[in-house]
Amino acid sequence: MPARFPCACYVECPHGDCMQAGRRGALLEGCAREAQRWEARILTLQEWVGHVDALLTARFHQDITPEDLPDHDQRLVEEFKAQEDTLKEMEQQVQNYRDAGKAEAALRLQEQMSLLKKRFAEVHVKFKRFRSSSGELVGNKLDAGDLPLEGMVAKALRELRRVEESICLLELASEDPEAIEGQLKHCMRFYGTLSDIKKEVESIIASGRKIVEEKKTVDPEGLNDRLDMLKELYNRLGSQITDSRACLENALKLARNLQKDIGTLLEWLDGMINEVNSDKDAK
Numbered sequence: 001m002p003a004r005f006p007c008a009c010y011v012e013c014p015h016g017d018c019m020q021a022g023r024r025g026a027l028l029e030g031c032a033r034e035a036q037r038w039e040a041r042i043l044t045l046q047e048w049v050g051h052v053d054a055l056l057t058a059r060f061h062q063d064i065t066p067e068d069l070p071d072h073d074q075r076l077v078e079e080f081k082a083q084e085d086t087l088k089e090m091e092q093q094v095q096n097y098r099d100a101g102k103a104e105a106a107l108r109l110q111e112q113m114s115l116l117k118k119r120f121a122e123v124h125v126k127f128k129r130f131r132s133s134s135g136e137l138v139g140n141k142l143d144a145g146d147l148p149l150e151g152m153v154a155k156a157l158r159e160l161r162r163v164e165e166s167i168c169l170l171e172l173a174s175e176d177p178e179a180i181e182g183q184l185k186h187c188m189r190f191y192g193t194l195s196d197i198k199k200e201v202e203s204i205i206a207s208g209r210k211i212v213e214e215k216k217t218v219d220p221e222g223l224n225d226r227l228d229m230l231k232e233l234y235n236r237l238g239s240q241i242t243d244s245r246a247c248l249e250n251a252l253k254l255a256r257n258l259q260k261d262i263g264t265l266l267e268w269l270d271g272m273i274n275e276v277n278s279d280k281d282a283k
Contacts, residue, residue: 035105036179038093039169042112043186045086049116050162052076053123056130057154066131073131080124087117112168119165149211152204153226159197160233163190167237170244177255184248190241194234201234 058064066073090113097106169186173179208227212220 035173036182038090038109041086042116043166043169045083045116046162046165048079048083049119049123050158053126053158054155056123056126059130076127080127083120087113087120108171108173115165115168149204149208153208153230156197156201156204156230157233159193160230160237163193163237164233166190167240170241170248172247172251175255175258177252177259180248180252180255184245184252187241187245187248191245194238194241201230205231
């Protein structure tokens with residue numbers, strides 16, 4: 001998908017217009033930095049949610065209760081409160097964007113925040129159940145023989161969903177080369193994650209299909225559905241990340257060329273302004 005970049009000006013540029021173009025460039029640069037700061041905060045919160053989700057799952061399976069680790073339990077309570085405050089700040093920033101007439105920025109942050117709030121709420125409910133239960137597994141009870149494979153399926157799905165929740169960070173958001181480079185780094189990181197777990201996902205699916213075929217599970221239909229979900233999610237993310245990588249690499253090339261051309265244009269304009277001023281002084 002070709003990237004589109006707004007152009008500062010293609011008209012005759014008297015001195016006042018050049019100053020206006022400079023101010024616009026500074027404004028765009030400030031907006032890009034602000035977007036990067038929020039994306040960094042979103043990524044940090046996403047990683048925290050994923051970490052806590054995995055931690056709670058492990059504690060359920062290991063029959064660890066809040067009473068076993070009271071200090072850590074209290075720390076999680078405080079962290080949940082702090083992350084709730086972060087989400088409230090994001091909501092306020094969305095409103096700030098709207099008030100400032102930045103509809104596109106507001107919509108982008110709103111979409112990112114909506115996905116994040118959903119995952120945060122799910123993990124928060126899981127934490128509350130953990131604190132109020134005696135360590136029972138959340139969801140349907142499993143046969144003891146299913147637990148190892150179910151655990152691997154759940155782990156793989158968590159890894160992939162973390163990537164899925166972060167895909168929005170790969171949408172082209174700026175014409176600034178440094179900002180695009182940052183997005184490309186995120187993209188390559190996700191690409192590496194999929195590469196790292198590819199063999200594991202293939203092994204899980206193959207083992208699961210065999211268990212279903214040999215009817216060694218109490219819920220063959222449910223397990224088969226989860227394996228289908230795992231396969232579909234992995235393939236879809238692989239396609240999306242490959243497309244995003246191509247888009248960002250092309251955008252980075254265009255952005256660098258555009259930045260170079262703008263620099264050349266501004267140098268020419270400065271020369272023209274100096275020449276005009278010199279002619280005025282000579283008269």
